[in-house]
Amino acid sequence: MQNYQNKELILIPKPTLDRLKLYHRFLNEIDFEYVSSEIMSQRLGVSPEQIRKDFTYLKTMGKPKVGYHVETLRKELDELFGVRKTTKVILVGAGHLGKALVNYPGFTQYGIEIVAVFDNDKEKIGKFVNDLAILPMRDLRRVIKRFEVEIGIICVPKESAQQVANLLLTNGIKGIWNFAPVRLLVPDDVFVVDEDMIQSLLTLKHYLELKKQKEKHE
Numbered sequence: 765m766q767n768y769q770n771k772e773l774i775l776i777p778k779p780t781l782d783r784l785k786l787y788h789r790f791l792n793e794i795d796f797e798y799v800s801s802e803i804m805s806q807r808l809g810v811s812p813e814q815i816r817k818d819f820t821y822l823k824t825m826g827k828p829k830v831g832y833h834v835e836t837l838r839k840e841l842d843e844l845f846g847v848r849k850t851t852k853v854i855l856v857g858a859g860h861l862g863k864a865l866v867n868y869p870g871f872t873q874y875g876i877e878i879v880a881v882f883d884n885d886k887e888k889i890g891k892f893v894n895d896l897a898i899l900p901m902r903d904l905r906r907v908i909k910r911f912e913v914e915i916g917i918i919c920v921p922k923e924s925a926q927q928v929a930n931l932l933l934t935n936g937i938k939g940i941w942n943f944a945p946v947r948l949l950v951p952d953d954v955f956v957v958d959e960d961m962i963q964s965l966l967t968l969k970h971y972l973e974l975k976k977q978k979e980k981h982e
């Protein structure tokens with residue numbers, strides 16, 4: 765029952781949340797004092813009405829003819845996404861993708877710190893990715909406890925993903941960023957976000973196909 769209540773706490777619908785992330789990124793790129801929904805609309809391709817509606821989820825109100833105070837909006841969105849608080853993360857699967865993620869320097873800017881990398885391949889254990897030594901799976905519990913890790917990233921082949929997820933959960937992880945192309949089964953109080961670049965590419969391919977077909981018929 766309690767698990768269900770946890771999920772109920774998310775009041776902002778997913779499409780709105782996705783747009784708020786887009787606005788957040790945009791606000792970090794500009795150095796105006798105020799920004800209007802019209803300007804944001806021109807730059808982001810979202811209608812001004814939609815932007816104003818999305819901002820009703822925040823405390824900040826726009827001023828007529830001036831717009832929104834950028835710094836206040838930025839702070840509020842930082843808070844919404846927990847950017848100013850550091851969240852400790854571990855990654856399992858130090859392969860092609862796992863290494864690329866560990867090597868990516870951009871997470872820290874958003875309050876995400878990868879504190880350890882794990883793998884079950886004896887050949888890899890002890891080797892370094894960036895400045896992190898690859899650890900054996902038996903160290904999982906100790907590291908999660910010591911660093912109070914909240915999120916686990918899964919970068920193992922799909923055949924091992926559920927088993928790795930189970931291990932993460934038994935050791936106290938409550939949020940999983942899953943890159944394996946498989947639907948993970950988890951209890952209700954655990955959040956899983958699936959990431960799939962292939963799906964995004966297929967969407968892009970689909971749009972290009974549509975465009976080609978349209979041009980053929982014109």
Ligand SMILES: NC(=O)c1ccc[n+]([C@@H]2O[C@H](COP(=O)([O-])OP(=O)(O)OC[C@H]3O[C@@H](n4cnc5c(N)ncnc54)[C@H](O)[C@@H]3O)[C@@H](O)[C@H]2O)c1
Nearest residue numbers: 857858859860861884885919920921922924944959960961
């Ligand atoms: N979501 C995306 O857009 C996207 C893009 C690329 C790859 N992937 C997926 O990410 C995963 C990793 O891809 P890759 O190319 O890096 O693979 P890879 O084979 O290079 O790396 C996988 C790593 O996982 C380790 N591993 C396997 N089973 C394990 C277990 N039970 N416990 C701990 N470690 C284990 C392996 O030793 C290896 O180091 C795959 O599931 C792949 O399909 C997703």
